Amino acid sequence: MTTAMPFDLDATFLSAVTAAVEDAGATLRERYTTHARGVSLEEVVGEIYANDDAVLAVMREPLLRARPGSQWAEDELAGGALPPGEWWVVDPAEGNINHVHGMPDWGVTATLVRDNHPVLTVVHLPLTGDTYTATAGGGAHLNGRALTVSAKNDLGATLIGTGQARPGESTDTFRRIGASVTAMLTAGLVVRVSVPATLQLIHVAAGRMDAFWQFSDVRSGLVAGALLVTEAGGTVTDLDGKPWNAASRDFLAAAPHIHTAALDVLASI
Known part of the structure; x- marks a missing residue:
């Protein structure tokens, strides 16, 4: 994957997406417990679906409204190419299995994909308050601070x-x-x-x-x-x-x- 030329992804749009994802994160945090929820497979799966439904209820419409004409990739576990155009690829509870087992490794993600290439993303971790953002050609940031990958060569x-x-x-x-x-x-x-x-x-x-x-x-x-x-x-x-x-x-x-x-x-x- 190579860095694309900048798209029409201005600061106002990124702020709107960030707000939607952070609001969704607040909903997911409210549902969090430090003990595992569910014993049977059916109960665990029910908790996972309940998390997804609660978060999507507050995130879906703001994201679609922020990008008129964008479409929604419905199945978060799906793979393969998307049709042409702009699509929201969202995980309302990334690390959902950790969330329902009382573990801290989970968050909310929303990525705008254009013609099968991600062009804007927001990842929010509600327990720490950290928000990671990136736009194509605009760099990657953690809470506004630029990120740089490892310099290791071995x-x-x-x-x-x-x-x-x-x-x-x-x-x-x-x-x-x-x-x-x-x-x-x-x-x-x-x-x-x-x-x-x-x-x-x-x-x-x-x-x-x-x-x-x-x-x-x-x-x-x-x-x-x-x-x-x-x-x-x-x-x-x-x-x-x-x-x-x-x-x-x-x-x-x-x-x-x-x-x-x-x-x-x-x-x-």
Whole structure:
């Protein structure tokens, strides 16, 4: 993925999107408890859907109103190319499984995707109050401060991450994840396996982590982080080394000086 030329994404529009996402985050925070909710699978899934419904009720209309003519990608777990035009790809509770289990790694994301390329994103973490933003050609920021990816050039010194995109992936995908973790444990310093993807990708954009890969095309977990990492100076491709977009089958975001080495490790998996 390469940085696009600036679009008509002015400060007023970014502020409107940020306000909508932060308002949604307040709703999600109100629903948060520090104990797990649900025992059976049915109960856990019910809690997840209830979070999504509550947040979408306060976020959907403000986002559509902020961008007349934009469309809404309904299925947050869907992947593959979107039709031409501008689409909101939103995760109302990114890290929902963590939220319902009383864990702190969750947030709200909204990304405007134009012709399968993310052009504006806002990621809000309600528990810390942090807000990450990026616009195509306009840089990536945390609470208004510019972000820059890691300067590391030795894969052996890296903290890198991966995780599954959704429950019920194929057995082949799970095997690839396992094999890739083994390979990266040998090649890197430490490998972090966790969910959700966005909360690892914000660390890559901020230079706290050095790379993240995933065998998935789930758009909602990748578009926000892809833009943040790119605008912070990182390199984002598929696992063939081609520029990433929403139609890509897999994903690698890395600091530029270790991207090729990471790609070489993963290419054989």
